[in-house]
Amino acid sequence: MKISREKAKEICTKSQYGEATWWEILQLKVYLFFSKELAQFSAKNTKLTSLCEHANLQTLSEKDKEQLKKVLEENS
Amino acid sequence: MPVHQLHPENWVDLYADYLFNYAIARVSDSELAKDLVQDTFIAGLKSAKNYKGDAAERTWLIAILKRKVIDHYRKINSKKGKAEVRINYSSDEGEGDWLEERVADPYSKGGDDSIENEELGMAIQxxxxxxxxxxxxxxxxxxxxxxxxxxxxxxxxxxxxxxxxxxxxxxxxxxxxxxxxxx
Missing domain, CATH: 1.10.10.10 (Winged helix-like DNA-binding domain superfamily/Winged helix DNA-binding domain)
Known part of the structure; x- marks a missing residue:
């Protein structure tokens, strides 16, 4: 049942994407109950998720980036 | 002595997403934004000899992209009359018959929100x-x-x-x- 602080933080991150298992969530909740530091980290992690959603981020695909690199090489 | 130097071999990895977000916030079209980013990099390569190294590489590329966005809007508005705003009166609405009522409310939150979201997006990038x-x-x-x-x-x-x-x-x-x- 006992997990390391780093593992607890990793599970916290995984849960931001809804991909933590029920067992991992249980482990995380137990850890959160005793650790103020993890509670703060969890709050920040949730805030980051919310910021990313609000920012309406866009990104070029790896394929687009490879194409751009090719064009740059041809023009350099 | 120049403070900054250009490294075009790293441009795509370091700045492509940042420039893409900047462009898409201004043209609202992802294909067009991609083209503008590509044009910016090519223009950057061509004018690399004019880079004095006073501004950071990304700031310099953003300045080029700004010109590209302005050029884009100039091009699409270049035909006479295209930039005119046409407003048709409609008789089926009870409110908003006065022209002033159809102008966007300058105090509405919408504009501020989109600026803040853009700033946030650029900060994350x-x-x-x-x-x-x-x-x-x-x-x-x-x-x-x-x-x-x-x-x-x-x-x-x-x-x-x-x-x-x-x-x-x-x-x-x-x-x-x-x-x-x-x-």
Whole structure:
């Protein structure tokens, strides 16, 4: 049942994407109950998720980036 | 002596997403935004000899992109009359018959929100560009592109454990980077 602080933080991150298992969530909740530091980290992690959603981020695909690199090489 | 130097071989990895977000916020068309980013890089290469090194590489590229966006709008508005705003009166609405009532409310929150979201987006991209490449790629694929864990692992040849460690490190670094202004 006992997990390391780093593992607890990793599970916290995984849960931001809804991909933590029920067992991992249980482990995380137990850890959160005793650790103020993890509670703060969890709050920040949730805030980051919310910021990313609000920012309406866009990104070029790896394929687009490879194409751009090719064009740059041809023009350099 | 110049403070900054150009490294075109790193432009795509370091600035493509940042410039893309900047462009898309102004033209609202992802294909057009891609073209503008490409044009910006090519223009940057062609005018590299004029770079004095006073401004940071990214600032210099953004200045070029700004010109490209302005040129784009000039081009589409160049035909006479295209820039005119046409407003048709409609008789079926009870309110808003007066022209003034049809003008956007300058005090509405909408504009402020979109500016703030754009600033936020640029701040996240700025912090993302400081991460190790693989961490930034995995974070983008998972968080921005919304890809499944399985697809990312297959594409990058990593296992789910590695993926979560990288995402966790990326998020921790992002929290640290954005700490002062956004948390």
């Amino acid at each position: 700025d912090c993302l560009s400081k991460l190790p490449k693989k961490q930034a790629t995995v974070f983008s694929m998972k968080t921005i592109q919304g890809m499944s864990t399985e697809d990312i692992c297959n594409e990058l040849g990593i296992n789910p454990s590695n993926l979560w460690v990288m995402i966790h490190r990326a998020r921790t670094a992002l929290m640290g980077c954005m700490n002062e202004n956004w948390f």
